[in-house]
Amino acid sequence: MDNRTDSAAPSGRVDIENLAISFELPGGDTLEAVSDVDIVLEAGSFTALIGPSGCGKSTILNAVAGFVPISGGQIKIDNEPVSGINPEVGVVFQQYALFPWFTAIGNVEFALKRLQLPRAERRERALAALREVGLEDRASTYPGQLSGGMKQRVALARTFASEPKVLLMDEPFGALDAQTRIAMHELLLGVWDLHRTTVLFVTHDVDEALLLSDRAHIMSTGPGRIIESLEVTSSRPRKVDEMTEEFLTNRNKIMKLLRHHTVAES
Numbered sequence: 062m063d064n065r066t067d068s069a070a071p072s073g074r075v076d077i078e079n080l081a082i083s084f085e086l087p088g089g090d091t092l093e094a095v096s097d098v099d100i101v102l103e104a105g106s107f108t109a110l111i112g113p114s115g116c117g118k119s120t121i122l123n124a125v126a127g128f129v130p131i132s133g134g135q136i137k138i139d140n141e142p143v144s145g146i147n148p149e150v151g152v153v154f155q156q157y158a159l160f161p162w163f164t165a166i167g168n169v170e171f172a173l174k175r176l177q178l179p180r181a182e183r184r185e186r187a188l189a190a191l192r193e194v195g196l197e198d199r200a201s202t203y204p205g206q207l208s209g210g211m212k213q214r215v216a217l218a219r220t221f222a223s224e225p226k227v228l229l230m231d232e233p234f235g236a237l238d239a240q241t242r243i244a245m246h247e248l249l250l251g252v253w254d255l256h257r258t259t260v261l262f263v264t265h266d267v268d269e270a271l272l273l274s275d276r277a278h279i280m281s282t283g284p285g286r287i288i289e290s291l292e293v294t295s296s297r298p299r300k301v302d303e304m305t306e307e308f309l310t311n312r313n314k315i316m317k318l319l320r321h322h323t324v325a326e327s
C-alpha cells in the first residue's frame with residue numbers, strides 16, 4: 062500500500078453558503094427547489110443528507126458536481142467557487158453507469174485516462190482499486206456477468222482509483238437488497254478509511270445515514286431546506302442490530318422531524 066493520499070496536503074473542504082436553486086418550468090413558472098442551504102463538508106469528513114423524495118437532495122449534489130447552475134449563494138471547493146464540472150469531484154449514482162463493452166478493469170482504466178499515466182501504471186492502479194473492493198479476480202469480467210452489488214463495487218473502485226478530493230454519492234445503494242447493502246456499507250467505509258476523501262452521501266434512509274456519517278443534515282420540502290443538523294460521534298463500524306444510545310436518540314429525533322414535516326405539508 063502506498064501513502065500517496067497520506068502525504069497530500071489536507072484538501073477537499075466544501076462550503077455551501079446560502080444556496081438557492083430554482084428551475085424554470087415549461088410555461089414560464091419558476092420552481093424554487095432549494096433555498097437557504099448552508100453546509101460545510103470538512104476535508105475528509107463523511108456527511109449525509111437525508112430527506113423525503115423531492116426535497117432537493119439530488120439538486121444540491123448536482124450543484125456541487127457542477128451539473129446544475131445555482132441561483133443564489135455560493136459553493137466553494139477548497140475556496141474555489143464551483144464553476145462547472147470539476148475532475149477532482151467524483152460522483153456515484155444509483156445506476157452503476159458502467160460501460161458494458163469494457164471489462165471491470167477496463168471500466169476502471171477508462172476513468173484513469175485523464176491522469177495520463179503510463180499504460181502499465183494505469184493497469185496496476187486499476188487492479189489495486191479492484192483489490193480494495195474485493196474484485197481482483199473479476200478484473201476480466203464484463204458488467205453483464207456481475208451482480209448488482211459487484212457492479213456497484215466496480216463503480217466504487219473506478220471512483221476511488223482517480224483519487225477525487227470530494228466524492229458525491231446519490232442514493233448509491235438504493236437498488237440493492239438489504240443484505241448486499243449492509244455489505245456495501247462495510248466496504249465503502251473500508252475504502253473511505255484508506256482514502257479519506259470528503260464524502261457527501263444522499264439518502265432517504267435514516268439508518269443508512271446514521272450508520273455511515275459523521276454529520277447528518279435533515280431536509281424538508283417546499284422549498285428544500287435544512288431543518289436539523291446533527292453529529293454522529295459513535296465509533297465505526299456501527300451496526301443496526303447493536304444500536305447505541307446515540308443511534309436511537311438520533312433516529313427518534315429524525316423520524317419525528319420527518320413525520321412532523323410530512324404531515325404539516327400534506
Ligand SMILES: Nc1ncnc2c1ncn2[C@@H]1O[C@H](COP(=O)(O)OP(=O)(O)O)[C@@H](O)[C@H]1O
Binds near residue numbers: 121285
Ligand atoms: N431539471 C429540473 N427541472 C425542473 N424541476 C426539477 C429539475 N430537477 C429537479 N427538479 C425539481 O426540484 C425538486 C427537487 O428535486 P430533487 O433534487 O431531485 O429531489 P430529491 O433528490 O430530494 O428527491 C423536485 O420538485 C423536482 O421535481
Ligand SMILES: [Mg+2]
Binds near residue numbers: 118119120231
Ligand atoms: Mg434524488
